[in-house]
Structure formats: C-alpha cells, structure tokens
Amino acid sequence: MTATSPDAPAAPLPTFDAIPLSADLRRAVDACGYTNPTPVQLAVFEPASRGRNLVVQARTGTGKTAAFGLPILDVLVKKSLPKVQALILTPTRELALQITRELEKLAQFRGTKLACIYGGAPMGKQIELLEGGAQVVVGTPGRVLDHLRRGTFDPSNVKIFVLDEADEMLSMGFAKELHAIADKLPKDRQGLFFSATIPPDIERLAAAQLKDPELIALSSDQIGALEINHFVYILRGGDKRAQLIRILEVEDPESAIVFCNTKDETERLCEALQRAGYEADWLNGDLEQSARERVMQATRDGKVRFLVATDVAARGIDISHLTHVINADFPETAEAYVHRTGRTGRAGKTGTAIAIVTPKDIGNLYILRLTYNIRPIERQLPTDGELKTRAEADLVAMFVDAFGDRKVDPADLSLARRLLSHPYAETIIASLVRDHLGVKIAREGDVAAEAAAARRGKNPPPVEAPKPAPAPARIEARRDDSPRDDRRPRGRERERERVREPLPPLPAVREEPATVVATPAPKPNAAPVNVAPVVKREAPRDRRVPHKSFVTWEPPVDADDDKPILPSGAATTPAATSTEGRPQTDLAPGPQDDADFAQIFVNVGRRDGARAADFERMLSEASLPPGDAGSIRVRDRNTFVSVRKEHLDRALEALAGKTIGGRSVKAEPARQRMS
Secondary structure: OOOOOOOOOOOOOHHHHHHOOOOHHHHHHHHHHOOOOOOOHHHHHHHHOOOOOOEEEEEOOOOEEEEEEHHHHHHOOOOOOOOOOOOEOOOOOOHHHHHHHHHHHHHOOOOEEEEOOOOOHHHHHHHHHHHHHEEEEEEOOOHHHHHHHHHOOOOOOOOOOEEEEEHHHHHOOHHHHHHHHHHHHHOOOOOEEEEOOOHHHHHHHHHHHOOOOOEEEEOOOHHHHHEEEEEEEOOOOHHHHHHHHHHHHHHHOOEEEEEEOOOOHHHHHHHHHHOOOEEEEEOOOOOHHHHHHHHHHHHHHOOOOEEEEOOOOOOOOOOOOOOOOOOOOOOOOHHHHHHHHHHHHHHHOOOOOEEEEEEEEHHHHHHHHHHOOOOOEEEOOOOOHHHHHHHHHHHHHHHHHHHHOOOOHHHHHHHHHHOOOOHHHHHHHHHHHHHHHHHHHHHOHHHHHHHHHHHOOOOOOOOOOOOOOOOOOOOOOHHOOOOOOOOOOOHHHHHHHOOOOOOOOOOOEEEEEOOOOOOOOOOOOOOOOOOOOOOOOOOOOOOOOOOOOOOOOOEOOOOOOOOEEOOOOOOOOOEEEOOOOOOOOOOOOOOOOOEEEEEEEOOHHHOOOOOOOHHHHHHHOOOOOOOOOOEEEEEEEEEEEEHHHHHHHHHHHHOOOEOOOOOEEEEEOOOOOOO
C-alpha cells in the first residue's frame, strides 16, 4: 500500500470498468448512480467469481452488499435454473430487507428472483416465493432453519453461502443455528464470510465450515474507530444519568446514538434526557415493529436528537448524520466498542466517541487499549465554571438568533463601532445587556433557562433518504427469531460460552493493496493508519405494518401466592398435580372465556422472560381471525391462553415447539375444573 505525498496529485479513482461485469449488471450499476467501486468490491469480485472461499474483513458501510451481490448475480447464479442457488444470512430482519432491496436494484435488468425470509412474516407467502423459483434467498438464521426443517426450502442446489456481519451473528448467539444450516447445505458449496472484526470465534467457524478459506483483510471497524476522537469520563460514584446530562450540557452534540447495556436502562435514560429538555427516544428489543419504524423515521426527519439504544436493537440500522457515539454504559468487549464507535465519522466526516467509565469498567478499557491501540483521552466532569460558561454561551446564542439577521441603519452601525473603541465599551455593553435582560426577565421570566431550553431543543437537520423499493408484506418478528439484548443467559449464549477446542488458523492470508487517494490527518489519540477510502452505499428502508389481530389482557398477580387476580366472573381453584408433577390450574370463565373459548396451558411464564406479546406473535402465524383469540394470562411459571374452540388445534400448533428464554414451549389443553 502506498500513500501519496501532500503535494502529489491524487490518483484517479477506479471506475466499474475495472470489474468485468455483464451488460445487464453494468446497466444496473449505472442506474443506481454508482461510479466508483469500493476497495472491498474490487478485491472480492475476481476470487469470488472463480469459486474461492473467502473470509473478508471490511467495516460496515464499505459496500459489502454489492461486493458479494455482483459476483452472485453476474456469474454464480444461473438464470435458467429456477432453484435457490445462493443463501445469504444476516443477523437481523432490518439488514435482511436492506440487502434484498440492494440486490433487487442490481438485478433489475437481470431477472434474478429474490426472496427475503425472516421471523414474524407469514410462512405461506415465503413458501410461495421459495416454490415460485426464487434463486437468491436472504434471511435470518431462525426462519431459514425453520424452512429447512419443514422441508419448504430445498437446499440441494445451493452453491454459494454468504454470512454478512458474521461476528455480529456469533455475538448474538446464533452459532448453533449457523452450524445447523451449514450442515444441511451441499458439501461442495462456496462460502463468503464478511465480518468487521475477526475474533477467534470467526476463525473457528471459518475453519469448520469452509475448505481452504482465503482471508482478505481490507478496512475493519478498527480503522474507522482510529479515525475519530475518543474521550472518556471516569466516574467514581453518584448518579450516572445526572452526570451524563451534565456532560452533554458542555459537550452539546448535534446528534448522537447513546448506547446502554440493558433494555431497562435505555428507557430510564431516555426519560431522564426528556426531562432535561432534550428530544430523545429509545430503541430496544421490546419495541414493536410499528413503534420501531416510528422512532427511526423521527430520527431521519431530525425530530430526535439522541437515540438511546442497545447494541442488538441498533444492528442493521445506519444513521449517517451522527456526530457523536456516547457509551452511557461501557461495552463489555473491545469488539463491541469498535462496532459502536464505527457508527460515526463515516464518509470522511469527523466523529467523536464519548464513554462513561465506572470503576468496574477499568479492566475493559485496558483491554481496549491493548487490543486495538485505541487510547481515549480522559476528561474531567464539567466544573461549575464550565457550566457557567455554557449558560453564557446560551445567552449569546439567544442574542444572535434574535438580532443576528436584523437589518440595521448605517448610522447605528457607525455608532456601534465607535462605542466598541471606547475605553468603557465593556461596561457600557454590560449595562445595555442587563437593562435588556431585566426587561425580558420581568416580561418572560428566567431568560437563562429559556436560552438553555432553546439549545437543548435544537435538533439535527433531516436526512434525505431514498424511496424504498417494494417489499413483500410482513409483520413483526416472533421472539425466537428476534435479537436478544436483555443480558440474561439464554440457550444460545450458554452454547457460545462453552470451552471450545482451538482450531488451526486460516491457512491463506492476503493483504489486499489499495490506492490511497487522501491520507486523513492523524488524530491526537490514535496511531497513524493508512487505509483506502471507502464509498458508502445507503440502501432505502421499508415501512413495516405490524399485524394486530389479538386483544391481549394480562391480569395482575397476587405477590403472595402468584395467582392471577381476575375480574368479576372469574375465579381460580386449587391447583391439582398431573402425573408429570406439574401444577394444573383451573380457570372459571373470564372476560372472553365463556363456553365458546378453550384454555391452553403453556409451560413458560414470567420467570422465563415470557410476555403476552410473545404469545400474540406466535398466534399471529396461525392467522386466526380478529376476535378469535381471547385473554393471555402470563403467570410466574406458566401461561394460560384462550382461543375459540374451533381454532384450538391451530393455536396449539402455533405455540408448541417455539423457544422462549432458551426453553422449549409445550402447549396443551388446560385441564377442566373438577366439579
């Protein structure tokens, strides 16, 4: 890799003439407005087209979709064969939809059929797409494995297997599903694994699933992280949320994503920011899809200044206008820090990462320094003097907003200049300001608070987003295929935490050279790194329409005996014990539990992390007409679901075999009360 000197003219960027594309693909590339291939697209096309197994290290936002999409659509998939020939797995449904839309644009003149399959969408529609000649499937691991086990997805013709954001999928606990899917594919398939970082888990996965893989190391998120400014505030006690707001008062980011480690903290911190006067909203795995889309649209429209989110909820979402990434909770791994902070400083823009570090986080901060040579600059909590300076700056901004654009008489301007040259200029201006503020205070109240509120309420400008391409109808994802971010150990996490035998490293490593057009100036806290520039391709996003067919009712629970407190007309009887030793509870008719309704006993409850919304999502797959599902009573150890008797079998099939909290769901008709 060679770097150009400051005085040398910049080398011209390569065009798509450097890639031997067919006429159809080149026409589509031109129609999309792409003029220069990114380094990852240049590096991947030739070996992928030859059938090589690749592990590609490239940061998010470098054009990875086109990197594997171009060889798949142009060379690897046969147009004449109406069978699934390429399988692309992603960690989240949002990323699956984004990749599908991008590939649809590239295939618009090619005629390649694509199918996007993910949890929560109707199975029937997906089966129609698979049986209708889909040649490329993009999906999430849980739903793809569902189709493979049901026999609705024939993998016998799959010859290329792509993992996008492979490290994210492993960190989300999908290792078991990935191995199960790979084992059902033909042994002679080609594999393309894309990952922002290459931790040992990725090396083990590649060694187990790919034959003689070649590593192409381009730009990782580490490179992006090194190109932004990093700061840490070390807290030694006190209210962390209040101290964070104190920091935001002085830092005053234009727009930021604020990361928390738990779902509960996202909601609490968001409320604290809103009480402080900031436009903030939260995003975590508990948010329904319709609300999720509302939050993201408000963020793109510039109506949200601070988006408070967990790692999992933010995956697959790209907000290009961020100026700051704020770690309200320090991440638990160095890789997570790199992924988080890689969301700012995109496309040559400057970016800032701020982290709150408590004593328990010192070890993780030390590992970050050792692993990625990222050495954040330590800052002290803002002093009272700095807060006073901020208040004065708010008042100055208020004066600028009020008078900065006002047309003034030349005579008044001449008098002002003469006044500024007078020895008592500061005293005179201070007196004029005090007189003005005194009148304003008498008329409107606390002017300083008003000026501060105006600053806090100043939101970023809206972001222009491309119009979304048509997408198949979809509904919110069910729980067992949804990202998990509640920090409770689940089955997948336990699988990931097992001790694994070390596998040999990847046999072939190729550092792909790339021409550096402009070398970014080194930051004060980052080691100098030469890296080829990347061009970000932002895909349009869809608008999900959630399915709302069920009325959910959760009765309050008596804390002493864990029995639901039912409304008038409902009662409970003493629990009996089945031959299997589990308690059986009999319920008298409730609000919708009359003679037309049947009760279903489910073996999971609140202690397993179950919520009424989880069962509502499962039942949605049974396509019950509205009103045919009754109450859903989630108790500590079990749950009772009522449905119309004629739909009992369909509901049992929809519930049985699913997974909640790492526990397999068992559903059966509830035992009737003995007279």
